[in-house]
Amino acid sequence: MYFTTDTATSPNAKIPEGDLKDKWSNFKDQARLISPGNRQKYHILVVGTGLSGASAAASLAELGYQVSTFCFQDSPRRAHSVAAQGGVNAMKNYKNDGDSIYRMFYDTLKGGDFRAREANVYRLAECSSHLIDQAVAQGVPFAREYSGYLANRSFGGVQVSRTFYARGQTGQQLLLGAYQAMMRQVHLGKIRSYTRHEMLDLVTENGLARGIIVRNMDTGAISRHAADAVVLATGGFGKIFYLSTLAMGCNGSAIWRAHKKGAWAACPSWTQIHPTCLPQAGNYQSKLTLMSESLRNDGRIWVPRNKNENRKAVEVPEEDRDYYLERKYPSYGNLAPRDIASRAAKERIDAGYGVGPLKNAVYLDFKDAISKHGKGTIVKRYGNLFNMYEKITGINAYEQPMMISPAAHFSMGGLWVDYELSTNIPGLYAIGEANFSDHGANRLGANSLLQACVDGYYILPQTLPQFLAQQGKANQPDSDSEAFFLAEQQVRSRLEGLCAINGNKTADHFHRELGKILYDKCGLSRSAKGLTAAIEAIRMLKKTFYEELKIPSVLNGINEELEKAGRVADYLEISELMCVDALSREESCGAHFREEYQTPDGEARRNDSEYSYISCWKNSGDIPVLIREPLHFEFTKPTERSYK
Amino acid sequence: MNFKLKIWRQDNAQAAGKLVDYEVENISADTSFLEMLDQLNETLILRGENPISFDYDCREGICGQCCLFINGRAHGPLAHTSTCQLHMRSFRESETIYVEPFRAGPFPVKKDLKIDRKPLDEIIASGGYVSVNTGQAPEANATLIDSDTVEQAFDAASCIGCGACVAACKNGSAALFTAAKISHLFRLPQGKIEHKQRVKNMVKTMDKLGFGACSNTGACEVECPQGISISHIALMNREYFKKSP
């Protein structure tokens, strides 16, 4: 038995009353506020300074709260939001192509295979328009038409153009906007920014979140931080697959520590595997670089029709090419949603039609786009991506097709949060990719920069004060309390324990092994057999980790291996819960594809009568406990998701 | 491929450092420079030696965290390339490669190849923003901006904050970094209003933090992974002196 079920607890998502389009206004109308003069008395910790954390910290500080921020990079500007290329969605309907808040809401809900809350998703679409205004006001140089108006492109899974972009560096520019807003508050003394500080534990007292324990990664000093509320904005944990599009330092430790202190994890196995990444080329590769999905606007994906094709790509004539996405999904073609595009690629690769030296890739071809629009246009649209491709592979993609393959990319799962972005631990919030919220079982491209920003700029600053107002200042957090003392002790002994193992394998070794297990068994397709095998393999790996790990025994000072080992230790536990989560869900939905549950033509078969719920996992210290939050579709009717 | 490496080792900010010799063997030409160092580190760790500390995060050329001085050049031999995007195919078989930290007075070495670049954040904090609070913004298309202007602003805004410009400069000047932000915001209507104050404050902060003066050698532009032009420095100087009494 890998889990137990608790049917007595029913999560309260705190969805406001009213019609779908009135819910957020109703919340704001009734939310309790804190008077401007009192706000400075409240101290809020924001862990993570990516788009969600930086925007939340800046917005809360602008309101007058005292904020401390933490990040592991040496500057807040380096959070992995910086790497997002393609764009950010917003409902402006500048194209007059039929877009509306409802359509954006519906596209997102459908894209997520009806495994998200209607109210949350509607609010995301509702707040999207204003984000573009905010970013432009900050100086974000979004692409413009010759006329000076903002430009749009379209992204996978939708039939309108609602994606705003800043060359291939949308995440960088949005993050710089948020970072600059944050640095302005640092300058004004409203934010204290702790860089190179890693959160190693959450401190709770009487069921409330009271603060965190952090390690200064330069000196090794462990310190305690107490506050009125803690916000986790620590990003996604897709790096658990080792090879992924995430940064080397991305991790799941902050949310996992919170989970171990009682916060529920929601649908942790829902991972987006991105279809357009550079294929793995060797054993020591440390990451898989993403090639923006926007390339699918003009690039056509194909594999050879014949298994033993050994001509160069450019020499393969049209009749010997299989444009499989166009063939299988004629109405969306190359713009099919990510889960579908990735799975289709895997299907072709597994069937023996893969290309490249390791036969692990498919072609993404710009030949037709270049002859239709001219090379100049393609250079203008994607020049930096083509350059990047050439830098990494040494191949000129104007002359030969790119080779791409799927890679782990985004965590739809994360900490469970209610409509107010509060976890089930009062005083602990989770925003951005760290939470489970709006994307359901599959995120649409360009929706997560949006979600990170909307959480940070618009939602949290409205919802968190509600909690502060209820709490008042009677019960001050105190970092000298027993709870802080114990949490610090535990952190210290965990670090000492890792240093003391003194085996013969590096942390990266275990991370790579774990990545292989997960990608094989809990990646693009899953089965009960594979998942149970994976759980056993992970348990074995965890055992050898604690026997054979070797890291330098340096506690006071810089020790990257200690940082890595701590993250891998947590990954070894998160991965097991991911497999249990995938095992417990006996249906296919979005990115979660169970081989046992598919239609005759190989598409995901959802099971609404039994699985229309969010899986919330409670840590019991032993076997994970499943709590179900049923999903109610009051305003839409879940349909079969078809992109044919 | 095989390489001889001479790598800067330094225990901490106070300690004296020195170049230490290492050899790596059987490295595939498609390995990135940082992955080559990863492999060296795995060997060192397993031998019980202290691995080499160096900075990195995204490994796709955009976070600006990686910062190695390779064979006397910031980010190594290729133009417009950050260290993480450099591959071993850019070096000769059996070449001796010198690996040092970015050096500049305001960037003290923390350990080995890791440096402290906080001063760059301080320059931004002193004025590198538009003072707009969340919620204040008007409709985005209310102010049209011609696409050439946006492209010029973008060229400046693309800075990744790695500090190569400072490391490449014989004076240790942060003029390109500072000017890029000033120029980005100056070119856009949203950034114009606070412009005078911004120039004054950012230049003052840059000087106060101990960065050197710009003497127009152009080394920064050559080493900038984003290819940001020194013409932004001219703009900064012009605007700065326009304002000064």
Ligand SMILES: Cc1cc2nc3c(=O)[nH]c(=O)nc-3n(C[C@H](O)[C@H](O)[C@H](O)COP(=O)(O)OP(=O)(O)OC[C@H]3O[C@@H](n4cnc5c(N)ncnc54)[C@H](O)[C@@H]3O)c2cc1C
């Ligand atoms: C390569 C790539 C391309 C993408 N492209 C797009 C796109 O085009 N459009 C789109 O909408 N989305 C895109 N995404 C997704 C999107 O970028 C992310 O979901 C989003 O930016 C996440 O923002 P965040 O604020 O939640 O987290 P992040 O930006 O990842 O920030 C996490 C922060 O948490 C800190 N942190 C983490 N752990 C700890 C700890 N233990 N202690 C202290 N600090 C910690 C980090 O230092 C960092 O500051 C892309 C993602 C990737 C990887």
